[in-house]
Amino acid sequence: MKEKAAEFTKKHSEIWKFIKFAFTGASTSILEMAVYAVCYYWIFASLIETQVTDNALLKFLEIGSVGYMYSYFISAVIGYAAAFIMNRKLTFQADSNPVVSMILYIIMVVCTILFNTWFGSFLTTLVVDAGYDNFFLNMVIKLVVMTVPTIWTYPLQRFVIHRKKKQTGE
Numbered sequence: 149m150k151e152k153a154a155e156f157t158k159k160h161s162e163i164w165k166f167i168k169f170a171f172t173g174a175s176t177s178i179l180e181m182a183v184y185a186v187c188y189y190w191i192f193a194s195l196i197e198t199q200v201t202d203n204a205l206l207k208f209l210e211i212g213s214v215g216y217m218y219s220y221f222i223s224a225v226i227g228y229a230a231a232f233i234m235n236r237k238l239t240f241q242a243d244s245n246p247v248v249s250m251i252l253y254i255i256m257v258v259c260t261i262l263f264n265t266w267f268g269s270f271l272t273t274l275v276v277d278a279g280y281d282n283f284f285l286n287m288v289i290k291l292v293v294m295t296v297p298t299i300w301t302y303p304l305q306r307f308v309i310h311r312k313k314k315q316t317g318e
Contacts, residue, residue: 168239169302172231177294180227184290187219189283211269213276220268220293224261227294232257240310252309260297268293 157164188196196215200206211217232253236242242249271289275281 165239165306166302169235169305172234172239173298176227176231176234177291179230180223180294181287181290183226184219184223185283185287187222188215188286192218209266209270210273211266212273213269216269216272217265220265220290221261223290224264224294225257228257228261235305236310240306241312242310243313244311249309249311253305256301256304256309260301263297264293267296 192215194215195218196213198214200211200214200217206217232250236246236249268290271293272286275285275289
């Protein structure tokens with residue numbers, strides 16, 4: 149059985165990398181969702197009703213609640229930090245320059261967190277304004293918001309951020 153698994157991972161290395169990436173993503177998503185729930189329902193609960201009124205950009209992006217924004221932002225930062233470490237060490241076993249990888253990752257994550265903060269706040273505002281605010285629906289929205297960036301995060305991490313140096317003789 150062990151030999152078959154080793155043969156599969158060698159023969160289908162890209163599929164295996166994506167499976168590990170998905171597992172890492174699921175693991176860090178659980179962490180991110182837990183942090184989000186704690187932030188949303190306890191830490192920033194008093195700010196859920198506080199509307200963003202003094203920032204034209206946030207108003208333009210339709211980020212309505214300070215509580216939503218903080219909850220999405222903090223949970224995303226923690227989730228992405230854990231994902232960087234796990235993907236670098238476990239998924240891609242990168243040996244490229246860690247400082248360069250971290251800088252590239254931070255650029256990707258800043259863009260992704262800005263997207264997630266906007267998209268999550270936007271969807272949550274729509275749902276709350278429609279009168280459908282509840283824990284389950286809020287967690288579904290968070291899961292959707294966290295999943296969408298896989299479209300760009302996997303290829304960027306696999307081929308740009310967490311590279312392996314070319315081995316001589318290959």
